[in-house]
Amino acid sequence: MTASGTARERSAGRSLAAAISEVFAPAILVSAFLLVAAVRSAGGPGGILPGAIAVVFTAALPFAGVLLLVHSGHLVDHHISDRRQRGPVLAATLVSIGVGLLLLTLLHAPWAVTGTVLCTVGGVVVVLVVNLWWKLSAHSAVAVFFVVGIVALFGPKAAPLLLVPPAVGWSRVRLRAHSPGQVWAGCLLGAVIGAAFAVFVAGR
Template sequence: MHAAIPRSRARLVAKVVTEVFAPAVLLSALLLIVSVHTAGFARGIGSGLLAVLFVTGLPLVAVILMVRAGKVTDHHISNRRQRAPILCGSLVSIALGVWVLQLIDAPADLVRAVLSSVAGIVAVLVVNLVWKLSAHSAVAVFFSMIVLVLVGVPGVAALAIPVAVGWSRVVLGAHTVAQVLAGWLVGGGIALLYLTLVA
């Protein structure tokens, strides 16, 4: 019988999974995938990068600066009480991004993906007022479902990401199983919203 993975090694793997598949990473990748998939590389990459700047880039820089200033505990914003102002600031950045994307006539599906991320942020914000839902898990499901629809069979591999992310969050003690499952439900709902908009 195989020995269980040592706890210290499991935590190390969990930390790597949490960082590699962090919400900002997955959402950035998704915006680029959607933009390039719908508009081709030449036109899509520029619009995608611009969307990343406003949706994840600027908010992440703000969080890092706040962590260094001691106003936020860590870049994952583990303290639920600190999430509301960060998420509200992200909404302002995204709203500006949507305006810029419309000015440059960015791909419509990219704008819809950005707006869907707004719906996700609002949902997570509301739930986090009373309960620490797993934003990592929500974004992981949102990412995997849309990638699966866009690329077909090869995208099946992306379905492993929410499982890995959920496991990592529980192992690290950041969330309970219930909070991970709730994140999956929210992420799945937002993905369905996006897919309905582009249908």
């Protein structure tokens, strides 16, 4: 194979990895999961409003804040690749989630919605603590949590989603955003939080 051919393959590999990282970004997966859990718990469209509130305060507002900080030059990118910049962003995310939880409580939202947000809080806290000294893969953590949670809600028919975490993990390593160890650590965290959701939220 020629040098130019190898370069094209490398470029194509990075492009695919970048696409996977964007499509299965934490904000997207968390948003989708919150809406699915809300609608399923309500048995229909009645779950859209609490689900939308959860999405706004858990994912949309924090992500909008990140984009604003990137645009103003305060963050390196929207994936917050610099570990040192993650702490303040995650702390602000916790504040936003707290406001969302208060609104959901006042609206007597279904436990599936509130419980899912609480699981998200658990994940954010762990990532916040770990990132004080090590860059755990939030992409992998959320991907595994998403898949475990969807399987808990829908059973074996959701099994094809099991392909998502390996693809996400590969993309993060391929982009050199994380080491394999950081990806595996993220997967472990996601599995623990997903198991908590399956037992204490979906299982109720």
